[in-house]
Amino acid sequence: MPNISYAAALNLALAEAMREDPKVILLGEDIGPLGGIFTVTEGLLEEFGLDRVRETPLSEAGFMGCGIGLALCGWRPVVEIMFSDFLTMCMDQLCNQAAKLRYMSGGQASVPLTVRAPIGARNSAAAQHSQSPQAWFAHTPGLRVVLPATPANALGLLASAIECDDPVVVLEHKLLYQEEGPVPSGRHRVPLGKAEVKREGTDLTLISCSRMTQVALVAAEELTSQGVAAEVVDLRSLVPLDRETILESVARTRRAVVVDEGAIDYGITAEIAALISAELFGELLAPVGRVGALATPVPFSPPLEKTVIPQVEDVIAAVLKCVPDSPAR
């Protein structure tokens, strides 16, 4: 298993999909000679040419719609939106058009569109380049939403997204692009809608996605010194949601903390906490804990950014609140 970066894994998924299927076509800003501002499309223009690696004007609604039109005609477009914050510029195309066309047309339309966009706070990019808007899209019936946390999942989820006949929003984390990890050699797919148990534990389940899975893993490791064995479930997909893996884990550990980088109010953690509470109410030893970004725009100044975005200490504190009888307390 070679070690490659998350960005390189995404690049590999795109290159392999384009080699396998001549209908895979890329649209986005700066995806040509520059290779995308996070280097994900590096080298693709040289291999596949201008027709299939199409640099676009700064027209998110225009080229998102263009991707939808291509998809309706049997292409498998991958649209890169430079920052997930810019998805607001094409919300109508994504949420009113792509998400609904199959349904509104009674199944006549198929929109095999993949949308890639980076989420997350990184290096004081401030409120319009830092948010984690996954809940918006998970709340839109008709879209599938995936968030890789590792290079292997970046490769496998993007490959599956491109092959999927529905619009899939692939949200990548800016702080993960340069992180390296092992990826399987040869063909690799991660099914949409399957979570992954990243670490086994008996006392509590940490449920998370994207970079917060890495944060949860660090917290879980630190918690061992306090006598807490935390299991970590990486959701990988928000839609479809792998309810089975979540409930199977929490049924064993009987405690859960959900972690997400999106603003906490009305967010992913609320949905999952509600699911666990509804299904396992009588089994739980503590209320389900929730860790998310403060319900503010993401601020610029480093200490403020750190205050708003969930940190390892926040996860540990939430876990200890659920495990009051741990030896360290």
Next chain:
Amino acid sequence: MQYLPSYRKMLLILRFEERVAELQRTGQVPGFAHLYWGQEAIAVGICHWLRPEDYVLSTHRGHGHCLAKGAEPGRVLAEIMGRSDGYCRGKGGSMHVAAFDQGILGANGIVAASLPIATGVALSNRLEGNGRVAVAFFGDAAVEEGPFHESLNLASLWDLPLLFVCEDNQYAISVTVDKRQGGKGAAAIAQAHGLESRKVDGNDVVAMLDASQWAVARARECSPVLLECATIRWGGHHSAQPTRRYRSTEELEATQAACPIARLEKRLIAEGEATMEELAEINTEIVAQVDEAERFARQSPFPKPDEATQDVYAAQEGGG
């Protein structure tokens, strides 16, 4: 050129829309129905030059586009009535009729939203070299939306086989175009984006056929064009909307006087292409066709409740 085929199509749209209005009054049409009556010459003029494999993207006022492109009246009406034999099995309704087998990629409830999608359809045509064109119909208010400008720019930049058809019916619900736009209209804006454009009398099917022949041919050569077609909306924004707060009786009467069908009738008779009796016979045939469409739609069952959760996602592994 013979104009009787266009006359039949225009009359079908008018009689169809009259029936929709009547069915709405009697509670058979749920929701809104934005009627195309009075604008028939535009859809018929454009679609005359389209091949079955060409694509049309439509608007909330889309029944006329569907019928002109070749959709079956019965299945369109069944859709408008929310029945399971509608093109979209009752999931879309009046604002979302689509007939993919006829190249009709959907009416659209969002103003200007079909234009970006049309650029993708046209790009597909260009990349495949299949000789097809895409036609995006839109109203005058779409010119005020950002995606209109983004789409014109994309079409111009990439030389797309795409025809933009602006149906200027002068109204966006209650506000006239002079109170909404400071510029010189769609045709002028198109030229600023590097597209060829023409203005045409959208109430004159003869003029429409002439301009459309040029426009479709140019689009087919991958030279995107825009037609700005002047027309006038009859009645309210949708069939059930009263107009007395913003339109006078005199103005409403004048709209009917501009009827493109009445105008063509005069010409057909003056030029000796048809007699009054022949036109009356055609009318009888068209009414019978609309009667048959209504019979078909009425006998079609409503969808079953469990269909509400179908077709949200493709039926494949991991489907929701």
